Amino acid sequence: MSNEAILQTGVGGAHTAGVHEEHHEHHHHETFITKYIFSQDHKMIAKQFLITGMVWAVIGGAMSLLFRWQLGYPNEPLPMWVQDILGKWWVKDGHITPEAYYALVTTHGTVLIFFVLTAGLSGTFANLLIPLQVGARDMASPLMNMLSYWFFFTASIVMLSSMFVETGPFSGGWTAYPPLSALGDASPGSKTGMDLWLIAMALFVVSQLLAGLNYISTVLNMRTKGMSMTRLPLTIWGLFFTAILGVLSFPVLFSGFILLIFDRNFGTSFYLSDIFISGVGPLPHEGGSPILYQHLFWFLGHPEVYIIILPAMGIVSEIMSINARKPIFGYMAMVGSLFAIAVLSFLVWAHHMFVSGLNPFLGSIFVLLTLLIAVPSAIKVFNWLTTLWRGNIRFTPAMLFAIGFVSIFISGGLTGIFLGNSALDIHLHDTYFVIAHFHLVMGVAAMFGMFAGVYHWYPKMYGRYMNNTLAYIHFWLTMIGAYLIFWPMHYQGFAGMPRRYYDYTPWVSFDHFEGLNRFMSTVAIIVFSVQILFLFNFFYSIWKGRKVRTQNPWGANTLEWTTPIKPGHGNWTGEIPEVHRWPYDYGKDNREFIPQTTPVGADENIH
Amino acid sequence: MSVQRADSNRLHPHKFTLWVAIGSIIMMFAALTSAYIVRHAQQNWLEFEMPKVFWYSTVVIIISSITIHLSLKAFRARERLRYRMLLGITALLGVLFAILQGFGFYDLYSRGIQIIGDGSNPSASFLGIITGLHVVHVLGGVVALLIFFIRAYSTRIKTYDSTPQEILSVYWHFVDILWIYLFIFFHLAG
Amino acid sequence: MSLFFTIAVVVLIFLIIFQIAKAAEYVAVLKGEQKSNRQQNKINAFLMISFLVLGLIGVYWSNELFYSKTVMPIGAASDHGEKYDQMFTWTIIITGIVFFVTQILLFWFAYRYQHNDNRKVYFFPHNNTLELIWTVVPAIALTVLVVIGLRNWFAMTSAAPKNAxxxxxxxxxxxxxxxxxxxxxxxxxxxxxxxxxxxxxxxxxxxxxxxxxxxxxxxxxxxxxxxxxxxxxxxxxxxxxxxxxxxxxxxxxxxxxxxxxxxxxxxxxxxxxxxxxxxxxxxxxxxxxxxxxxxxxxxxxxxxxxxxxxxxxxxxxxxxxxxxxxxxxxxxxxxxxxxxxxxxxxxxxxxxxxxxxxxxxxxxxxxxxxxxxxx
CATH class of the missing domain: 2.60.40.420 (Cupredoxins -  blue copper proteins)
Incomplete structure (x- = not known):
């Protein structure tokens, strides 16, 4: 894994040494392939991540509709054309088979968490914004950056191909707990499907490491003159901590996977012990511990949650300040809370394992640390609220999604207090309450951050605007829909309804939620089609959107708006501008905004 | 707000990237060795003696660290021939290290200690996987060494910037220290 | 047949929405961007406050509809469960207060401070007292919850009685x-x-x-x-x-x-x-x-x-x-x-x-x- 890293640094050395000198007015002679496919321009790589992420979001979202259909309409066959598309393995007698149901649930989780909200979100915005906002011509190593995308792309292909193997894709849940994930005899999805899943995830880890290394060294080493760390926009802080989390936690997941691969293919016993599979007999493995995997997995798994949400927090802070025409409240507290969240995220992983037979004393320490995370989160929420207070708010589509983000983040975050408190977690663990919690706080909230970012930086990406009316419809329907789906879901959790059930009808305790299930599934279908509207808006506007005519359409302070409307590779045509102030001087001294490049005036109050 | 830093004081971005990558590799081995400790505390743990040949491989990798350091010095002194020779020796020592590790595994095998397969004990499996991953990292370094070695023959490239060589040598020292850590770890914990 | 019909309807709806959106953009260009922005801003601000009001009604309504379907109103059937339910109630109350206060503030601010040409924004980059308050208050509230939680946790995970x-x-x-x-x-x-x-x-x-x-x-x-x-x-x-x-x-x-x-x-x-x-x-x-x-x-x-x-x-x-x-x-x-x-x-x-x-x-x-x- 990291051998590639060193190799690339070796090879890339000669290349980038040149970048600094040759980039002034000069443009490479670019062919179609070097410009659009094997591009080393961070802006193009950002678009590649974004569009691949969108493709996966559509696939993953469509999968959720299929299993929501099973839950919402257990007695009605799927529409014929859906059956035709899916084919025999997936559908029997008009219904999704249990194997297919679990495969869908698993792939939906894996794809949305890793491919959409990790690669699609931080891959897009870290690539686009880090060089533009810190004032660099490109990443520290553009070659590694390109490789990171292509590793991700290969991972995507492998994951996609696992949908078509004979024994079916992996179906043991996105957490892939052994023994289920280790034993093909325990679940057909754990045969070839799991091999492909593991290969895809290993490639993905490599991609994230290559990307993360680059983000970190770009932020720390390639800032323009005057851009001290405390003058960085909060987007960069969010992405920077995200990269650190990724670089430190993905290798641990990788170790966990290596041991799993050996257990699966080479007869070792790291995770397996005392197992008897019905119809197969006792297995030779002895002395392993499935709990060991859970520790290794969640040591990544929990930081992963923050890998998803921190970039969204940064994006929201930036957009909120710009559109409230008011500085972000408590910049240092915002950075500090990001830092606190990043550090604490490494110390709370076992709160996913409160009911795994964990030592109760150990559990109590994790309760303490987990609820500690609520403090920086609370600081962030109150700071956002104060940023709005006495501002002058422009409701651009990006701003709407930023406000929506805060609302959803509050709703989803508060339920974390239930789950982080081990005693309360007992009843709610692995029920729909958990589903509602993480879909709001990490799924929908991060998606909102992503939408906000796309609407806001679209003019920078394509030199055009997206259609506002469509954006407003998109926002309001998505916002309403998100609450309609996930708010009532909490009640199913209160009822103790376990997640990942194919069918609830045999259960006395849960069979009275049919109506609610149907309602949620219907809303999910509507919300999904609203997202198609967004995609249409996105792709239509690339070619037909209203053209951007000013360099700085939002009246923002940060450096990306000092580049040409459509910046080439190298970003600035002349010298990289120098920075003289922090990025949040909005409404200061009766001036609407003061870009970072404006020198501090003699009579100006120093913030 | 804080004072801006001068550009010249900054670490080269690629060097910095390497340091972050080293942090990442450390996390991977930290995860594996802590898993080793956790598992060691439980029952059914096979105790066995480390292969003697690991002592030789330790000596080999330490020598290779010295040779790469000398090669860097030679490069800086623009002694092209010496640089090339030391680079080659380092690569050979790296390969020798990998071969010696292989002998170590063979030694375990001949004593009936299985690393993989039915009847393997996690203690041997851990040893095999951790040292195996380390060898992979060493071989990755060897590939980089070879690339540098071949480049050193090319007459077209005339560069006196020693950054790539420094990066390579930092990495090589790192895998060396990593091995020493693992070697001591297995002696203490095993 | 019904498939084509459904697809036709969906495509039609999309087309209509799209045409409206496109037309709105042309109108905006004709009217002048400033003016249309102002109008859109007003509409969205109004929607913000409506969302709050309807949302609060929705919260009440969904509670009426679904609470009775959960296992909470029946009460627990074990001694641990009774403690659990008490703790659950306390947590609902504390998080509920935070929920209502923050959501109301959020949407109210959005509505109240919508763009107005005459308003001067208040340059307010930070305030240590305020930031201290909302570090300490959540910390205290969480401490209360942790104390209740851990007392119950240790009771629930304690060693079973001898006569069990x-x-x-x-x-x-x-x-x-x-x-x-x-x-x-x-x-x-x-x-x-x-x-x-x-x-x-x-x-x-x-x-x-x-x-x-x-x-x-x-x-x-x-x-x-x-x-x-x-x-x-x-x-x-x-x-x-x-x-x-x-x-x-x-x-x-x-x-x-x-x-x-x-x-x-x-x-x-x-x-x-x-x-x-x-x-x-x-x-x-x-x-x-x-x-x-x-x-x-x-x-x-x-x-x-x-x-x-x-x-x-x-x-x-x-x-x-x-x-x-x-x-x-x-x-x-x-x-x-x-x-x-x-x-x-x-x-x-x-x-x-x-x-x-x-x-x-x-x-x-x-x-x-x-x-x-x-x-």
């Missing part, structure tokens, strides 16, 4: 196995390699010697009872020893507010005291079909959803009567040992390979597996 009844619950794909220790109050030892479903030994109880596996028959096994339904006694603490035969499962007991993973190779335990019999619950809920159910809460394979177990809570007298009718599993496996079977069955010759055959293949109905090899 012990039962073993074992998960397998896809169902639950229960075992009572029988008259000697001791569970016999088990070993997973001697599991044999066909020979009535689903837990791998060691009831014969095996030289190959180095096992000795454990007489404590002979009176262990394995019923298909789990019976518990009202007001008597019960300690569950939870295990798994294959993959990770999870014993979920929603009415007792208890949950614990079943991990192969690593037994776990929970304990609680049921406070209501099944009959009492049926009256309380007004549902004559009410059952205490065991759910599996950990993804365990394609039959995960069907891992339903049933618990019946009865009085001590009913329990004793029930237990006395249960036959030890040993007699099911070796009918000839059952004192109730007067007919003496000749013991077949012992087969030294017995242990090995079951180790290699857990074949059902292994003919040689019926021969006991007792000391």
């Amino acid at each position: 009844m012990e039962v073993e619950v074992v998960g397998k794909q896809f169902g639950w196995l229960y075992r009572y220790p029988g008259r000697d109050h001791k569970f016999g030892q088990t070993f997973y390699r001697v599991i044999d479903d066909g020979a009535n030994n689903p837990l791998g109880q060691i009831w014969r010697d095996s030289a190959a596996l180095n096992l000795h028959a454990d007489p404590a096994n002979f009176d262990d009872v394995m019923p298909t339904t789990l019976y518990l006694v009202k007001n008597r603490p019960v300690k569950m020893i939870i295990n798994s035969r294959d993959v990770v499962h999870d014993v979920g007991l929603i009415h007792f507010r208890m949950k614990m993973d079943a991990v192969p190779g690593i037994p776990t335990t929970i304990w609680f005291t049921p406070t209501l019999t099944t009959k009492e619950m049926q009256e309380k809920t007004g549902n004559p079909n009410f059952q205490y159910e065991i759910t599996c809460d950990q993804m365990c394979g394609n039959g995960h959803y069907s891992m339903r177990g049933v618990i019946v809570v009865v009085t001590q007298a009913e329990f004793d009567a029930w237990l006395s009718q249960q036959k030890p599993n040993y007699y099911a496996a070796f009918p000839e040992k059952d004192p109730a079977n007067k007919v003496q069955v000749a013991t077949p010759p012992t087969n030294p390979n017995t242990g090995d055959t079951s180790r290699l293949r857990g074949t059902s109905g292994n003919p040689v597996g019926n021969s006991p090899n007792l000391k």
